[in-house]
Amino acid sequence: MAGELVHALLLQAMTKTYYHDPDQIRRACARVKGLPIGDAAEVGVYRGEGAKCIAEALPGVTVHLFDTFCGMPALIQHGDWHKVGDFKDTSVPRVVEALNGYPIVVHQGLFPETAVAVPLRFVHVDCDLYRSTMDAMVWAWNNLVPGGIILCDDYNCASCPNAKRAINEWMVKVGAEGEFENRFARFMKPGGVT
Numbered sequence: 001m002a003g004e005l006v007h008a009l010l011l012q013a014m015t016k017t018y019y020h021d022p023d024q025i026r027r028a029c030a031r032v033k034g035l036p037i038g039d040a041a042e043v044g045v046y047r048g049e050g051a052k053c054i055a056e057a058l059p060g061v062t063v064h065l066f067d068t069f070c071g072m073p074a075l076i077q078h079g080d081w082h083k084v085g086d087f088k089d090t091s092v093p094r095v096v097e098a099l100n101g102y103p104i105v106v107h108q109g110l111f112p113e114t115a116v117a118v119p120l121r122f123v124h125v126d127c128d129l130y131r132s133t134m135d136a137m138v139w140a141w142n143n144l145v146p147g148g149i150i151l152c153d154d155y156n157c158a159s160c161p162n163a164k165r166a167i168n169e170w171m172v173k174v175g176a177e178g179e180f181e182n183r184f185a186r187f188m189k190p191g192g193v194t
């Protein structure tokens with residue numbers, strides 16, 4: 001009971017702060033803005049604040065939004081800090097309104113069941129859990145165009161210890177090399193002009 005209360009209080013405190021870093025998103029988007037093709041995506045959208053930064057930084061680029069939009073799914077495993085239902089205080093209409101006027105496609109449901117095959121220039125992976133992060137990294141890397149970037153929000157984040165584990169395992173699997181800064185990890189798909 002006390003544990004649940006502490007969890008709820010910590011989550012509430014976190015929800016009041018940004019889950020994304022606008023500057024990190026802007027800088028990564030600036031690097032992919034000139035690519036000839038590729039949509040953008042965010043896996044883990046919550047209320048759409050990070051997604052709005054992406055849409056602003058990449059004018060005219062379609063942004064795919066993947067989330068249950070009703071809270072953390074039942075994919076929690078040992079080492080994940082979050083509980084099922086965390087971040088449930090959002091909805092698709094709320095996010096659509098927050099992104100009014102931007103070219104977005106909402107993919108509601110459990111990722112990767114909602115995943116689509118589409119060329120991507122930028123993916124923001126911000127889904128906190130081991131399973132979700134692993135699935136998002138695999139999908140993003142497979143769909144990224146040369147020179148495209150994945151930015152992961154959760155690499156060095158106290159509430160997402162398993163995201164780092166997923167990314168470390170994924171890096172070994174695909175042989176990707178990352179750039180690391182504060183809590184962020186960035187991966188550029190080889191083959192682009194830098």
Ligand SMILES: C[S@@+](CC[C@H](N)C(=O)[O-])C[C@H]1O[C@@H](n2cnc3c(N)ncnc32)[C@H](O)[C@@H]1O
Binds near residue numbers: 048
């Ligand atoms: C930290 S929040 C995202 C914050 C958001 N990027 C922002 O800028 O405010 C994490 C989100 O990931 C979503 N999520 C995690 N795993 C998921 C999965 N497998 N399928 C769909 N949504 C998932 C949760 O529902 C939650 O809304």
